Amino acid sequence: MDLTSIKITSEKLNLQDCYNFVQDASCGGIALFVGTVRNSTKNKKVILLDFSGYEPMALKEMQKIADLALAKFQIHKIAIHHAVGELQIGEIPVIIAVSSKHRKAAFEACQFAIDTLKETVPIWKKEHFEDGEVWVNSHP
Amino acid sequence: MDLTSIKITSEKLNLQDCYNFVQDASCGGIALFVGTVRNSTKNKKVILLDFSGYEPMALKEMQKIADLALAKFQIHKIAIHHAVGELQIGEIPVIIAVSSKHRKAAFEACQFAIDTLKETVPIWKKEHFEDGEVWVNSHP
């Protein structure tokens, strides 16, 4: 049985799909994190975010996070899905879902996965403002 | 604007409803917890769980948790939905959803809410086994 679901897609991410993948009769809890595009950053109005990735490597890094989460925490299954392309305000760049027998492990693994994803997975976002565009994190 | 959604129902809980309630253009993240009925407890096979509550008081206690979460954490909205009646394996007794500008607060508030709910909200579950029934937590 496959315990991890790793996906990068230019289609809309689906919360129920992630839930359905991790849900299992042996589990008492499922923790989920959904990243959503915020309408402002540092008090500046954001129009949209444009995500691009080094996809084959990003998939490998996402798989490593999932495998490490399974090794570190008492969890059953984990899904890590990331969207690429232009996302409007309120749309979903990332979903992480984790199921476990007891809820604490699911919460810990879910936070670990999103924290690590933001550090290691080669995906970049460009913020589009009314007066221009900026690659996030790229300027000292 | 209503920042809390509190519900006790004998109908199926809906993950997307909770998500939709908390989602907002000002938020960068949504943390969700879904409790699911597990097929075993202490290595004993569970057939179903039967939840009952002191509903008017349970709603008040759930509202207190939501209000306290809004006061304690930098979050935007919170939904706490609980099901009553007979739930089969894999079905959902509880969903908590929390949105926030930054994800850490959403995770913390979500964990706070489920931890507190399990301590204070007057709802009880009876575990049905093949050979009998037991009220959970009630025996020393």
Add this chain to the structure above:
Amino acid sequence: MKIQLLFFGIATDLAGENSVSYELKSAATIGELKKDLLKKYSKLKNIEDFAIAVNEEYAENDVVLQENDVVAIIPPVSGG
């Protein structure tokens, strides 16, 4: 004076009722009521402890009961 008693969870099974009108001396505290209840419904001793809610709010042992209070017997909760 009269109060209304409500039983929930395992307390319903142990007391054999859901809801009952109950007579007790005026100005009784919750602590006194608990002692009375353990005499009248001795099976309640089967649970380690129970909390009391008065008019849908948790209340401590020193709270003084009023006529017509709705008093709920709250065994250890197990929602979620």
Add this chain to the structure above:
Amino acid sequence: MKIQLLFFGIATDLAGENSVSYELKSAATIGELKKDLLKKYSKLKNIEDFAIAVNEEYAENDVVLQENDVVAIIPPVSGG
């Protein structure tokens, strides 16, 4: 020897290309390549730092490059 260079995120804009075949001395390390790149694509100095991946795995400065390696310039990531 020849390697393939890939640029991502802001590095694409700064280098002015996505992908290019690149000639460097054999047995060059990643540290040496980075110095070369900062000369050839001087705008890369505009970002504080960048990581290097070789054949889709992060690699440190002391790694020795091989003919036909696919070497990616990874500016600070910002997914999620």
